Amino acid sequence: MKFKLALASAAFALSAGAQAQTAWDLPAAYPATNFHSVNLASFASDVDKATGGKLKITVHPGASLFKAPEIKRAVQGGQAQVGEILLTAYQNEWQMFGADGIPFLATSYAESKKLYAAQKPILQKKLAEQGMVLLYAVAWPPQGLYSKKPVASAADLKGSKWRAYSPATSRIAELVGAQPVTVQAAELSQALATGVVENNMTSGATGVDSKLYEHLKFYYDVQAWLPKNAVIANKKAFDALDKATQDALMKAAADAEARGWAASEKVNTDTLATLKANGMSVEPPSAALKSDLQKVGATMLQEWLGKAGPEGQQLIDAYRK
Structure with a gap:
């Protein structure tokens, strides 16, 4: 009898642990080796550690879960809880999404950060209206x-x-x-x-x-120009997290944003050298x-x-x- 009770207690503990863990899918359009995707993997790892495994994010790079044009709708509709999108791709939906794709408006990292600072509050407001939360954004190297x-x-x-x-x-x-x-x-x-x-x-x-x-x-x-990728979350999924998990997620997002911008600058230097080395x-x-x-x-x-x-x-x- 004691043995059965012990088994039941263990099963209950496992079940409670499983219930406490939240799993999110993060579709992304670019290869696993791309600096944005590498940053996403680090972000997911940071979230896992900061929440003690309560929130686990699985990154799906290379358009393996949803194709690039489908990701925003998938997050908005709750098919994916979080996703990475290229903001300029949605300009026809709302012109502000395309601000960082206007040629020769912001043509350096410093100018791009300044544009993002002006753009961020209205991005957050628009995404909230659409049932989403902006987690972070990172610029691509200059085009x-x-x-x-x-x-x-x-x-x-x-x-x-x-x-x-x-x-x-x-x-x-x-x-x-x-x-x-x-x-x-x-x-x-x-x-x-x-x-x-x-x-x-x-x-x-x-x-x-x-x-x-x-x-x-x-x-x-x-x-x-320096277009930005934005990582967005479904607002209902975000709101369903407890306060400590939300805070850990946003802290990991802020870290990913800073890390991503630094990586973008390094990648710009490195990749142009790689193009040259390969005969271009x-x-x-x-x-x-x-x-x-x-x-x-x-x-x-x-x-x-x-x-x-x-x-x-x-x-x-x-x-x-």
Whole structure:
């Protein structure tokens, strides 16, 4: 009898422990080796340790659980409790999501952090309205121009197949006379191998992840913008956590944000060196190309302000203070 009682007590203890543990899934679009994904893994580990195993986050990199465009909806609808999204991809939904994708608005880490500081309060408010919580955001390295052929000015891009992954990248293609082709990061290598894409504006990090040097020979360090990835949580799932777990989660998020920005800067230096080491020509843009792209940026800022209205103007004014 005592033996049976002991077994029952042990089973109850195990059951109580299982009930006390909360499991979250975190879908992400980029490979496990990408610095954002590495940071997510560290974040999940920090949360596990800080909560004593009460909250366990499983990271699903490489679009293995949901494809990039599906992640925000999955978190919003509770199919995933937390996820990582590229903010600029959702500009058509709400213009403020695309602020960090306006070419030549913020072109350094210092400027990008300043833009994020202006953007963060309105991001938090919007996501809360949509049933989500902003945990943290980290910038990609500055976006450069990859091409199969040398590019001396925007005229050299006319008629070429340009990889688009957001409304902003599609619009740049249109303004330089290129043909936008929508390709997400996970399919980029294949698109290049099959000739679907000839030009691409992305970071050195994605260039190394996708081995762009196998297909494209020229990289121009135009530092067009620094788009951000944001890690967002489902608000109901967040609210269901006890206060101590919420606090531990937000502390781990703040640490991940600081670590992620530092990693981004290091990755920028390292990946450009890797591109060069693999035979890619890495050069600053010519004066003509820089001037052409700055005109594109000025046009796109005015277009964005026209769509964003007073809210957009307030954001730009706050950023430029």
